Amino acid sequence: MADPPAATPAAPARAQPPRGGPGHALARLAWCAALAGGVALAGAAYWWTERVSTERLRAAGAQRLEVYAASLENLLDKYDFLPHMLELDKDVLALLEHPGDPARRQEVNAYLERLSKQAGSRIIYIVDLQGRTLAASNWREKSSFVGDDIRFRPYLQDALRGRPSGFYGVGTTSGEPGYFYARGVYRDGRMQGVAVVKVNIEEQERGWVQGADNVMLADANGVVFLSSAPAWKYHTLRALSPAVRAHLAQTRQYYRLPLPALPISRDETRADGTRVMVIGGQTGGGARPMLVQQRSLAPRQWTFIHLSDLSHARANARLAVLFAGVAYGFLLLLFLYVRQRLRAKEQLQDAYNNLEMMVAERTARLERTTQRLMDEAEVRREAEQQLHRTQNELYQAGKMAVLGQMSASITHELNQPLTALRTMSDNAVQLFERGRMAEARENLVKISQIVARMGTITGKLKGFARKSNAELGPVSIHTAISNALVLVERRMQLDKVAFTLDISDADIFALCDSNRLEQVLLNLMSNALDALATLERGAPRALSVSVTEAAGAVRIRVGDNGPGLSNEARERLFQPFFTTKPQGEGLGLGLAISEQIVRDFGGSLRAEPSEAGASFVIELRAASAERHDG
Known part of the structure; x- marks a missing residue:
């Protein structure tokens, strides 16, 4: 018999490193280093994000502080000239010289009452040198100041010493807080009494x-x-x-x-x-x-x-830590994945070489296709940018057209402070002729303040005329309507138009751009006023704005009791260059631009049937107040 074939010797098993050897120690050390690196990255992300967020809060807070301070200063400076004007009234001087004359007292009471209503102040009153109130604008009320002794008030004491002053305090008679302006009333260089103005800054x-x-x-x-x-x-x-409390109790500042x-x-x-x-x-x-x-x-x-x-x-910092941890974990997994692929690369090298050639050929084709698509996308992007620029210029032209139509009312709005400037300038000339240089200088300071307030009016026009960006965000409907009314309220007064606003006390927010929404509202209000101007003289004229919010939508309705819209006008309302106004008074672009603006917001603008006049409805997507606050 033949001998059996010899057995093939088995391949020797690959030696495995001992579990407690140097390789395992290095692996544990690497994992510890990776964990320490992740903790350090999370700590750095928390510190940096909290610092950046805090700095942003500080910058935003500093800006708001400046806005609040400027607003308060403008309000207080608005009434600073009132006490000085009382010195120029002959009836006030006559009452201070003859405090027991009831006829003069009644004339001054009536004059102060009218002046307080015109200026928008709370109370204006005249005090003699003994601290007794001779006349006051609230002489009709039960809490009248007439006859009150206010010698304890610091603002009166400073004014009697020749130092005009201001003072915030709670009224001891009415219990209402306010800011008090006090200034001495002089005649021929001799103090006759003190004029005091109380303003509500709540x-x-x-x-x-x-x-x-x-x-x-x-x-x-x-x-x-x-x-x-x-x-x-x-x-x-x-x-x-205790000393401060005693002083406050003596002055009754916080009664x-x-x-x-x-x-x-x-x-x-x-x-x-x-x-x-x-x-x-x-x-x-x-x-x-x-x-x-x-x-x-x-x-x-x-x-x-x-x-x-x-x-x-701190919430942002915690999110940054979470993101850093996720990103770090992803990088670790990516590292392990790449390491595993490198190990498998040796076994798949031949297949990979063939695949690489196929991928190279397909990549070349894809690059050529991608380049063509990129060229087409670039052409389309330039066309869209040009269209966007053209639309923005059209929106801006619409604003300028509205401002041009409103030029008469804007001119009248500026004529009032100009008249005040002329009066105070004449007073300054008289004071110079009398040699009262210090008072003339104060008069010139008031002129400067009135000029600053005229700058505030033109600033509102400049804000409306500025170009808007294309970004949408939560916008306060109350604020938008109020800003639009500022530019048409004088015209409504001149045309004797009755205005009604139906809106909830709680603020309503819509997703849009504030400047462009104000442009649409101003255009609709101006069109309504133009329609009302065609009514017969003496006919009642009414303009109304109502706002409702339901089912995630905000609806703003602008209506009037004018002649209304014909069937032809309703069909062509939003066509460019269509207008029902006489030639030379309109381009026919206002409603077309407004409809395009509202459509860009994702909303709609339409004319609805009305029993009398015309009615337009703007429908926008609602936005939450929390989103606005954030």
């Missing part, structure tokens, strides 16, 4: 409450007398000393108010220079850390305080 506070900011205004003693949070009002930033200290549980300055404060009982839930920014209002020794919620910055 409107500023109402504007803060409607916004998302936490704002406080404190006096030199740290008493918060205006605040966006009602729970903070008439509290103090620090405990008042019968206890003035407790705010529950500040934390107030510290960080290493980066930011100041952080925690106040209990603040709006929106429990106490949260707030970034503190201050601005001094000299010479009134007031301090504006803006508080920004740092919880948003």
Whole structure:
């Protein structure tokens, strides 16, 4: 028998490194290093994101502080000239010389009442040198100031010493807070009495409450007398000393108010220079850390305080940590994947070489196709940009056309301060002739302030005329309607048009662009006023605006009781260059531009049937207030 074949020797098994050897130790060390790197990356992401978010809050807060301060200064400067005007009235001087004359007292009471209504002030009153009120604009009311002794008020004491002053305080007679202007009334260089004007500045506070900011205004003693949070009002930033409380009690600045200290549980300055404060009982839930920014209002020794919620910055930092962790984990997985592919590459090299040639050929074809598509996309992009620029220029031309049609009412709006400038200039000439240089200089300062207020009016026109961007965001419908009314209210007064506004007290927000929405509203209001102008003289004229919100949509209706629209006009309303106005008074582009603007917002503009006159409806997508605040 043949011998059996010899067995093939088995291949030797590949030696495996011991589990506790140097290879495993290096692997554990690498994983520890990777974990440490991930923790360091997360910490750096948290620190950097919190710092950037805090800096953005600080920049935004500083900008808002400047806006709030400028708004308050403009309001206070608006009434600064009133006490000086009373010195020029002969009846006021006659009453101070003959305080017991009831006829003169009644004339001055009536004059102060008219002046207070025209100026929009709360109360105007005249005080003699003994601190007794001789006449007041509220002489008809039960809480009349006539006959009151106000010698205890600091503003009166300063005025009697020849120093015009301002003072914020709570009225001891009416209980209403306000800002008091006081100035001596002189005749031939001798003081006869004091003129005092009280102004309500609580409107500023109402504007803060409607916004998302936490704002406080404190006096030199740290008493918060205006605040966006009602729970903070008439509290103090620090405990008042007995001397300060005694002084406040003597002057009755905060009449019968206890003035407790705010529950500040934390107030510290960080290493980066930011100041952080925690106040209990603040709006929106429990106490949260707030970034503190201050601005001094000299010479009134007031301090504006803006508080920004740092919880948003910390939430952003936590999101940054989460993102950094996910990204780091993805990179680790990518590294392991690449490492595994490199190991498998040796086994798949032959197949990969063939595949690489196929991929190269297909890639070349794809590159050629991609290049053609890119060229076509570039041509289309340039065409779209040109179309967008043309549309923007058309929108801007529409604005300029509306402003041109409104030139008469704008001119009248500026003529009033110009008349005041002429009067005060004549007064300055008389004061120079009498040698009263200091008072003449004060008169010139008032002229400068009136010129600044004229600049505010032209600033509103400039804001409307500026070009808008194409970005959409939440827009306050209240604010848009108010801004549009500023530009047409004078025309409504001249044409005797009755205006009604039907809108809820709570603000309504829509997704659009504020400047372009104001352009559409102004165009519809101007068209309505043009239609009303065609009615017979003496016929009632009415313009109405109503706003409703339902099912995620905001509807703005602009209607009038004019002659209405014909069937032909309804069919061609939004066609370019179609107009029902006489030749030379309209281009026929207003409604076409407005319809295109609203369509770009994702909404619609249409004319609806109306029993009398014309009615246009703007329908927009609703936006939430939280999105607006963010």
